[in-house]
Amino acid sequence: MQKRKPQQIARELALLSLSQLPVSTKKLENLSDEQLVSKLVLGAVRTLTLEVQDTLNNAAGELQRSNDKLLSSETRASDLNTARAMLKEAIAHTQTAINQLGSSVDFPELIQLANQDREVRNYAKEIIITVNENRSMIDQYIAHGLVDWQVARLAQIDRDILQIAVAEMKFMNVPNSIAINEAVELSKRYSGEDGHRFINGVLRRVSEQKQIA
Known part of the structure; x- marks a missing residue:
């Protein structure tokens, strides 16, 4: 696998942490390196967990609606087509969840680089502060x-x-x-x-x- 650049790692950390970190830029600016890494990693874990749960819930909902259509006593060709479309949507949601879970394999790399590479930490913080401001x-x-x-x-x-x-x-x-x-x-x-x-x-x-x- 091609080695990713510090700014690529920083973007991913910023993405996964953005919705979980305080909006106040002063709070971010005053964090020590150790505190910043802790906030970034915790925010990333929370975001990924919520994303996977939400995606799987969507998949479950589509599967249930598809099943209801298929079991309906009044099922017609149009209902079958609708059920197939719902099933396809459920599969797409499930695949997205699998992709998101697969991304968690890179967490050790994210954590290690956030701890060891000041450029990763600083760029992730710069992105988050710029977005918030x-x-x-x-x-x-x-x-x-x-x-x-x-x-x-x-x-x-x-x-x-x-x-x-x-x-x-x-x-x-x-x-x-x-x-x-x-x-x-x-x-x-x-x-x-x-x-x-x-x-x-x-x-x-x-x-x-x-x-x-």
Whole structure:
């Protein structure tokens, strides 16, 4: 497996920790290295646990609805097609959960690098602080990049991926192509089956936007 760069590890830590860490940037800035690592790792574990549970719950719901259709005494061809679609959706949710669980295999590497590599810690903290300090404007960029959708309706993990990428593009001087490619890779690990295409499309539109006042 190709060795990942410190900033790639930092993005993943930031992604998994973002929704679990305090919004106050002062609290983050005042943490010692040891405290920061502890917060990042704990936040990452909580996020991944919640994501897997939510995805499996969605899969279970689709399976139940599919089963109800198949067992219905009034089942028609249209109902069978609906049941098949629900079953396909349940399988997709299950595959996403498996992918998310598979990502936990990399946790020892994440923890080790967060402890040993100051660049990983500092970049993860920089991303989180930048997102928290500019969240309103970042969400405006995302909203303008969405088609027939709203930021509030995005899955948490997709919103966090988009926020990190936009923070890098618009506030951290990361080249658009790099920020987009890294976001796509994160979405392949943590989002749904077509998540990476959705993320790519939104960020391509965001990259074309001029500065928001």
